[in-house]
Amino acid sequence: MKRTSRAYGIAEGMGRGFLYMFLGLSSLLALFPLWYELAASFSSSRAITAGEVLLWPVEFNLHAYNRLFEDGQILVAMRNTVVITLIGTSLNMLMTILAAYPLSKRRLMGRSGLLLFITFTMLFVSGIIPSFILVKSLGLMDTYWSLWLPALVSTYNLFVMKTFMEGLPEEIEESAAMDGAGDWRILTQVMLPLCKPIIASLSLFYAVGWWNSYFQVLLYITKSSHQSLMVKLYQMINQVDASLLNHAGGSEGAEQILLTPEGIKAAAIIIAVTPILCVYPFLQKHFVKGVLIGSVKG
Amino acid sequence: MLLPIILFYVLFKYAPMAGEVIAFKNYRFADGIWGSDWVGLRHFHMLFESVDFWRVLRNTLLLNVYSLVFGFPVPILLALLLNEVRKEWYKRTVQNLLYLPHFISWVVLGGIVIAVLSPSTGVVNLILKQAFGIEPIYFMADSAWWPVVYTLSGIWREAGWGTILYLAAMASIDPLLYEAAKIDGASKWRQIWHITLPGIRSTIAILLILRMGHMMDVGLEQTLVLQNQSVLDVADVISTYVYRVGLQNMNYSYTTALGLFQSLIGFLLVVSVNQLIRRFGERGLW
Structure with missing residues (x-):
């Protein structure tokens, strides 16, 4: 009896960890496209084209915003x-x-x-x-x-x-x-x-x-x-x-x-x-x- | 106090319903609604004989079926998971991130989807190429991929938002049931299966039935921003067809006939669905 409840405990702990990870990942996935656009908006067009932008701006600049408001x-x-x-x-x-x-x-x-x-x-x-x-x-x-x-x-x-x-x-x-x-x-x-x-x-x-x-x-x-x-x-x-x-x-x-x-x-x-x-x-x-x-x- | 609102409904809701009469006329703007000639059911005959009609009807229904089959279970699953999270701050953060897309315009979301999936600069294709060596996929221009993109983007926007009602239903389940189950040695899975799911069963049933009532509606703003010339065979739905052929090519009467067909079927669906809800012993919508 004791053993099974401990087994449950471990299984539940693992389940819980998996649960938190899964939810965290799905919410980050929901945010990611928007985040990517943010990074891209501050990157050079060379970097975007070369596929170097993923999470952070590459060759940071305000060029896109300047052009936009021009x-x-x-x-x-x-x-x-x-x-x-x-x-x-x-x-x-x-x-x-x-x-x-x-x-x-x-x-x-x-x-x-x-x-x-x-x-x-x-x-x-x-x-x-x-x-x-x-x-x-x-x-x-x-x-x-x-x-x-x-x-x-x-x-x-x-x-x-x-x-x-x-x-x-x-x-x-x-x-x-x-x-x-x-x-x-x-x-x-x-x-x-x-x-x-x-x-x-x-x-x-x-x-x-x-x-x-x-x-x-x-x-x-x-x-x-x-x-x-x-x-x-x-x-x-x-x-x-x-x-x-x-x-x-x-x-x-x-x-x-x-x-x-x-x-x-x-x-x-x-x-x-x-x-x-x-x-x-x-x-x-x-x-x-x-x-x-x-x-x-x- | 009520006068303005009554005027509003008469003028902007009921007058257009009367305007549906042009489906039976040959409407030209110069002649006005009353001055145009009656043509009876000619537009409906043309409609049912045209290839376009069956194509847009099929697409409308298919996109709805995809959204229903793949989109409907997602909020339930997310709500079940969220309900197990004990750390309040974590739960709230996840919820807020998942709800966010619901508040963003389809123009923005569509723009993001197109950018991210672009075959040359899109991050998805870059990852596919670098990680798996897959050649760029033309997600937006490929008739096989487009419905997938449509369905997933719909899930992205609405799945988080859809959890609200389920979470509320779960919150109203008696905690004593879980206590009792725990004492009896029921595992988490069994608790979810035997307590949580039955507790939200009626919410699921009602939302499912309501969803069925809208099988003829496709989000116009979503479809319009995502579609393009090369995928019209799968992406053209009733509302975008009415917009393109009706307003841009000024085929008013013909597309009004199509719109009227859609409204009537939609009306019948919602009314019969409401009867169904009542038969299940739940309170209907009216």
Whole structure:
């Protein structure tokens, strides 16, 4: 008996060591491609081409970043993305709160009908073309309203907010109502302070979504000066993509086109993820809660 | 308070649904939706007779099947492992590293994937060459490799994130069960098999069924950034086809018919899946 339990102990110890190693390796593997790009962005293009870059910058230099910022286009694109993200997120939160508050009240007239009306749009998702035609006929092309208006509210986040509000104790609100506060005052002065954690996590979700999205911009924004950072990056990657195909075709000249942008592309990638990495520590405090509330459907 | 939100849903969610009517018309932008001629089911006939339709439908379903078969078990496995980690800081670090890709744009992730897999400068091919002497593989331009890249990149982005719900379900398992099992001399494996897995069974079932409800959806942003001309035979899915043929070649009505087909099948899948969940005695989605 004693021996078997000790055998178990050793087996478990080994299992535990293996477990820690496996998890450590998989998380490093998840990080590695990003790390590699970081190293490449600071390396000379000679070193990248020669395959000398693995974990650390080789022949450290800022050449790629200098080239990237040279023509100022990337700065304009960054500014555009910041505008899209800030205003988009503010509009999202305004609409989400305004909609979630009344919907969280059981006494709301026609509540179940409204909820069905909203839920149905999650089930039947209409295609790209009708939305495109709508945005075009509203004359929103090449304005950022073409991005903001069709995405004013994410139905999923609306339900998360509503579920959270439903979980708040009703007594607080009732006592405020007793003191003569109207719906608007209750919402702004009583509910909002209580909702701070969920407001924080939903804002971050919305903001990350705006920062990362590129397809809508690709569809609706045609002017080069209005382009977002992600679309600039997308175009850069597609270029490389095209030259890679030429390369596959065996033409010699293509190699030059392919080799030059590799470091610059890495630099652009690093610039595009840096803001995400900066908010990530704040994000991770909140997102698990957001996900768990979302999974408890109300 | 509710007026803006109702307006929003009517204008930007329900109006496009009404706009699906152009699938039965010959839509031209100059004529408008109402001014265009009715053509009945002509676009659907054309669709079902075209080779392209069957190709994009097959690709859409296949990519989903790959993601389901290879991608679905990964978060469960990771969650089981994470659940055994006793050192809090280690667990949290691993979790944060695994969650990170979920927050990064597909443009960035796709760019990284393409760069890392590049046949001439990509680190993967360099390692393969130096360690195993394998000649460079054109991962992105090879129809056999592309679905592998697609599936693995999907796992890279979402597997860590997918563990959250499983870990929450595991956290709600009664610790007394493990105590009792330990006293009875049950090994770690037996504890996982007889306590942890049954404890998350309903979570697995629900997530699996939900996943089945989305067999017609393929992440447009992921596919678009990863695909290129030479792999369209395996990488062209319904949504990218609609984008390319519909918007870039302005074939509005024909591709709306395809989009409508996708929406309808998707709708039927989700609704029947919800019935299924209810039949299992779990709470449905609505």
